[in-house]
Amino acid sequence: NAGVTQTPKFQVLKTGQSMTLQCAQDMNHEYMSWYRQDPGMGLRLIHYSVGAGITDQGEVPNGYNVSRSTTEDFPLRLLSAAPSQTSVYFCASSREEGAHYGYTFGSGTRLTVV
Amino acid sequence: AQSVTQLGSHVSVSEGALVLLRCNYSSSVPPYLFWYVQYPNQGLQLLLKYTTGATLVKGINGFEAEFKKSETSFHLTKPSAHMSDAAEYFCAVTPYSSASKIIFGSGTRLSIRP
Numbered sequence: 001n002a003g004v005t006q007t008p009k010f011q012v013l014k015t016g017q018s019m020t021l022q023c024a025q026d027m028n029h030e031y032m033s034w035y036r037q038d039p040g041m042g043l044r045l046i047h048y049s050v051g052a053g054i055t056d057q058g059e060v061p062n063g064y065n066v067s068r069s070t071t072e073d074f075p076l077r078l079l080s081a082a083p084s085q086t087s088v089y090f091c092a093s094s095r096e097e098g099a100h101y102g103y104t105f106g107s108g109t110r111l112t113v114v
Numbered sequence: 115a116q117s118v119t120q121l122g123s124h125v126s127v128s129e130g131a132l133v134l135l136r137c138n139y140s141s142s143v144p145p146y147l148f149w150y151v152q153y154p155n156q157g158l159q160l161l162l163k164y165t166t167g168a169t170l171v172k173g174i175n176g177f178e179a180e181f182k183k184s185e186t187s188f189h190l191t192k193p194s195a196h197m198s199d200a201a202e203y204f205c206a207v208t209p210y211s212s213a214s215k216i217i218f219g220s221g222t223r224l225s226i227r228p
């Protein structure tokens with residue numbers, strides 16, 4: 001099993017550009033989420049989904065959109081990139097809504113906005 | 115609101131010495147507790163978790179953590195550090211009331227001296 005796959009691994013954007021970060025999992029997990037990791041701040045939840053067609057906001061949702069049309073995929077869209085969105089982004093999945101199962105993380109996307 | 119505090123953003127120990135990484139949480143009821151490890155340029159990996167039952171939890175790579183309700187702590191220990199333990203460690207908590215939302219601490223970077 002590949003687990004959670006994130007693409008691209010690295011990306012440089014200009015301010016105002018839009019892009020989509022891809023996340024796919026092959027474990028048939030219902031729960032998927034996006035985090036951003038910034039130095040000294042741990043991981044902060046952006047958006048999450050408890051199943052296909054269902055999404056909700058996390059702690060820092062502004063400037064990001066998500067959709068969940070299939071169980072496998074959970075893309076994160078940056079609508080108009082800003083330097084404050086420079087970060088490392090992680091996608092995570094879990095068997096059910098219930099983080100007590102533990103999350104499986106992707107290897108991350110390092111995004112720089114100039 | 116739930117919060118997680120990791121004492122010390124950077125801990126350095128000698129190879130073979132005891133590893134102790136501190137984590138305290140704030141909660142009116144005991145939550146689920148986790149430790150995750152992040153090796154350079156990788157995603158997070160679940161090290162161990164406490165949900166219910168025995169308060170001393172054993173994880174991978176010789177790590178263990180003890181849930182102490184009276185101290186609201188979940189410190190991570192390893193009797194003898196190896197060079198391969200050098201990584202960033204995150205304590206995390208999931209409140210019972212919202213099991214889909216896991217809250218991460220800010221992380222502790224562990225360095226191992228030869």
